[in-house]
Amino acid sequence: MVSVPPKPRPSSGQVPSSRERSLVPVGMATILPHAAKQVRRLEALLLAQVDRWGYDEIILPTFEYLDVLAPGLEPELIEHCYQFVDRTTGRTLLLRPDATAQIARTVAMGLTGTTLPLRLSYRTSVFRYEQEHAGRGREIFQIGAELIGPDDVTSDSEVIGLMIECLRTIGLKAFTVSLGHVGFIKGLLLRSGLSARGQKLAEQAAARKDLPRLEEILAGERISKTVARAIREAPELYGQEEVLARGRILAAGDPALAAPLERLAQVYQLLCAAGYRESLLLDLGEFRGFDYYDGVVFDVFAEGMGAELGGGGRYDHLIGRFGRPMPSTGFGLDVDRLFRTVEFPEETSVSTRVDYLVVAPRKATRRLAAVVAQLRRTRSRVVQQSMKGSDAALIPNAVTAGLAQQAAAVVVVGAPGMGHDDVLVVEPLAALKQGRRTENLNRLSKKIEIADLVAAARRSQGRVKKQ
Secondary structure, eight states: OOOOOOOOOOOSSOOOOHHHHTTSOTTOOOOOHHHHHHHHHHHHHHHHHHHHTTOEEOOOOSEEEHHHHGGGSOHHHHHTSOEEEOTTTOOEEEEOOOHHHHHHHHHHTTTTOSOSOEEEEEEEEEEOOOOTTSSSOSEEEEEEEEEESOOSHHHHHHHHHHHHHHHHHTTOOSEEEEEEEHHHHHHHHHTTTOOHHHHHHHHHHHHTTOHHHHHHHHHTSOOOHHHHHHHHHGGGOEESHHHHHHHHHHHTTOHHHHHHHHHHHHHHHHHHHTTOGGGEEEETTOOOSSTTOOSEEEEEEETTOSSOSEEEEEOTTTGGGGTOOOOEEEEEEEHHHHHHHSOOOOOOTTOOSEEEEEEEEGGGHHHHHHHHHHHHTTTOOEEEEEEOSOSTTHHHHHHHHHHHTTEEEEEEOSOTTOOTTEEEEEOHHHHHHTTOOGGGGGGGOEEEEHHHHHHHHHHHHHHHHHO
């Protein structure tokens, strides 16, 4: 039985006030520190999983020349690009609207070498103009992977299996991968007798599962009732193995329809053998929104999220648009939507944000700098602060600052009566968890030699690494 996922949280950006909305471009978000830490943790888990499968990261340029990238972009997407003139050349530039097209251009140019297969991953943002209430931002954070070179069912199943493992790695339990083949519904439309424009409109309607619009398009052109019935039925054919059986009936022995079904069946069987059956849903109407997909395609959905978390598929002809044909398949995940779907561990109000807050009166700033430098070499998270006020207020003020910054330990340098090689250490968060009163924390400070403090910090970081 599938468990219910956590309730969706707000976007990783903050909900702006009306005044803030006038200062920040629509569809853009500032990710504040707490959310930023969780987003980076999410990205790190995803990238580590992709790396374990042998995919190497590629960093893509933010700008591209429109005339160079245009062969890999459909006209509708170009209309949603942000374009501007390059002051140096006068050519039209555009902000990156799609990472897959960029990777296809890079591979076709030979920049990644000639050794195949290529396994590439990316962490990037894409920029597309969306209406203010279109349901998503104009800057979309993505993590994805592309497998370039092989053209077989094992490569199809590899990228889908990798995507599923990525979702499991970040703790997502209840999700469904909708799996189809664009060749099946494209084949139905091709044999229908629809005009080229009618086929394109029907593809768009099928991709959106807009059955009334699909019905309207079919009614507008004279095609046989039998073919029209099959086209209308395809977007509603989803389930398990029985879907393939019905698809074969609709194919009626047509090799152009039977081949996609057979490929889809083989990929499905491989994924089931790998233990992913519970996450899969066969969908003969699955039709990705980009026209460069030409084989097995997939989207991933989770309960409580009204849009896909990501998806991908095979695009064997895309790289060829840039001059060097090459079989390819891949996927991309929407990081912001994942952030709103995944349940993060709750942090208590006294959780640690800083390993060591090192403080000193202004007269001891040189010693402060020396201690901080030694602690940072242990790879601990260290914050430094010089303190105003009297010697008597030094420790209470240091403890107050430590609590405000949620420091595991406060290190006081240059306290009255301390030797040159000694410091005072107090652990305010630990004391609070034990129920001790804040005003008594200065009595809990202990004297320690700097060398011993550094050694303890190094041991602590060693234990963290092993965990």
